[in-house]
Amino acid sequence: MDLQYSEQDREFRAKARAWLSANVPAEARPAHGHASATFDRDWQRKLYDHGWAGVSWPKEFGGLGLSGLQQVLWYEELARARAPHYINTTYVAMMHAGPTLIARGTDEQKAFHLPRILSGESLWCQGFSEPNAGSDLASLKTRGVVDGDDIVVTGAKMWTTDAQHGDYQELLIRTDPDSQRHKGLTWVICDMKTPGIDIKPIRTMLGDEHINTVFYDEVRIPIANVVGEIGQGWSTALATLSFERGLGFIGDQLELYERVGRAVDLAGKLRFDDGTLAIDDSAIAQKLASLKSDAMAIRAMTLADIAETDRTGQPGPKGSMMKLLVTNTHKALSEVVGEMMGWDFLEFNGDRSAHPWTYDFLWSWIFSISGGTNEIQRENIADRVLSLPRAR
Ligand SMILES: Cc1cc2nc3c(=O)[nH]c(=O)nc-3n(C[C@H](O)[C@H](O)[C@H](O)COP(=O)(O)OP(=O)(O)OC[C@H]3O[C@@H](n4cnc5c(N)ncnc54)[C@H](O)[C@@H]3O)c2cc1C
Numbered sequence: 001m002d003l004q005y006s007e008q009d010r011e012f013r014a015k016a017r018a019w020l021s022a023n024v025p026a027e028a029r030p031a032h033g034h035a036s037a038t039f040d041r042d043w044q045r046k047l048y049d050h051g052w053a054g055v056s057w058p059k060e061f062g063g064l065g066l067s068g069l070q071q072v073l074w075y076e077e078l079a080r081a082r083a084p085h086y087i088n089t090t091y092v093a094m095m096h097a098g099p100t101l102i103a104r105g106t107d108e109q110k111a112f113h114l115p116r117i118l119s120g121e122s123l124w125c126q127g128f129s130e131p132n133a134g135s136d137l138a139s140l141k142t143r144g145v146v147d148g149d150d151i152v153v154t155g156a157k158m159w160t161t162d163a164q165h166g167d168y169q170e171l172l173i174r175t176d177p178d179s180q181r182h183k184g185l186t187w188v189i190c191d192m193k194t195p196g197i198d199i200k201p202i203r204t205m206l207g208d209e210h211i212n213t214v215f216y217d218e219v220r221i222p223i224a225n226v227v228g229e230i231g232q233g234w235s236t237a238l239a240t241l242s243f244e245r246g247l248g249f250i251g252d253q254l255e256l257y258e259r260v261g262r263a264v265d266l267a268g269k270l271r272f273d274d275g276t277l278a279i280d281d282s283a284i285a286q287k288l289a290s291l292k293s294d295a296m297a298i299r300a301m302t303l304a305d306i307a308e309t310d311r312t313g314q315p316g317p318k319g320s321m322m323k324l325l326v327t328n329t330h331k332a333l334s335e336v337v338g339e340m341m342g343w344d345f346l347e348f349n350g351d352r353s354a355h356p357w358t359y360d361f362l363w364s365w366i367f368s369i370s371g372g373t374n375e376i377q378r379e380n381i382a383d384r385v386l387s388l389p390r391a392r
Helices: 007-023 033-049 068-080 091-104 107-118 233-246 250-267 282-312 318-346 356-367 374-385
Strands: 124-127 143-147 150-157 168-174 185-191 197-202 211-222
Touching (some): 007 068, 068 250, 091 107, 091 124, 091 168, 091 233, 143 168, 150 168, 168 233, 185 211, 185 233, 250 282, 282 318, 318 374
Antiparallel strands (some): 143 150
16 A cells, blocks of 8 residues: 555645635534534535535546545545534435445436435435344345335334434335345335335434434335345345445544544643643553554554555445444543543533533444444454354
8 A cells, every 4th residue: 555645635635624624614513403404414515516525426426536545535634624523414325325326226316316415405314224133134024015116115114313304215125025034125215205104213312313213104115216126135235334334434433533632632631630630640641642543553444445445446344343443442532531521521411512522422332333233343354354263
């Protein structure tokens, strides 16, 4: 891997930095509800209007057609500028629905959806998990019966993030009633305004209701909305998951380094009851130094991963390694900050901008479940990266 930045890379970074410093919204993102979705749509629209949406998406689909490395530079500049966090209500659309459509969608699906995704007009949600499936995704039961030009869907999906804001959904259903496991599944685009859909919010420990149970009662979805082929949905779902686990959290991986820097700044200002600065506590200083080196290692691994993805054209199983490492480092970082802040760390009203460290701590637990649990990432690493013998 060549770690030298080219002249174009340097120019791109400088341009991105200048644009972000003039355009990052001054106001904080609303913590909850439709106001937060409106804020995210507006920010995405602004990026789109100024030519910054889809940095590494191919030009033919409205992106900038730039390299994976320039995508990385963009995320680094977003983190540096403290721009709105990119894991927001546009996340599913931009990070995995769009890439899945580019890889597997029909020309009509691409022409209709991709511009709407890039401009923030369409928000998407992901309907994979079910009440009794979860990690064992292949045991899902929501059924789809082909009837004329439609598939009629009945069942339930669980933990659907932002279903209440979603215009469309990546929906995985069982279309062959006699099938088992990963056979007989179909990946469809579900318009969330279709009659028969009922969304029930679930309150999280963050104090918000961003996740939901979604019920489907004879919901008619046109066969034209199938991505891939009927009965071959597992393969499309694996493509979606590889985008989600492989590239979906890259911004977060790179932001980690900035966060460690902020924790070090905090340690240089916070005083314990006896008047000493937190940074003068050798145990805390040591933990922060070790987290800084972990964050640097994660950044180097991210760059190596991007170089490999650029070479092979698709993200590989190493995404599981990165997700596990980042999740655990996030958790460790917020625990050190908790140690420094003491009781103040327990003050929390659900607002990320008012209580960023506590929010990050709670989020690190969520992150260790959503998008595949830590245990499942370890299974993937054992199986697909290390080729260890299977226990079952
Ligand atoms: C905040 C949040 C947002 C989410 N958003 C979405 C979304 O938008 N769309 C969506 O489709 N899903 C979403 N999910 C669902 C998420 O992907 C699942 O929660 C996850 O896959 C785990 O499934 P489960 O909750 O049923 O737990 P289970 O599968 O029941 O697991 C329970 C425990 O057993 C462990 N376990 C299970 N199987 C194994 C195994 N084979 N080996 C070792 N340990 C194992 C798990 O790691 C976990 O610790 C979200 C979840 C959360 C918490």
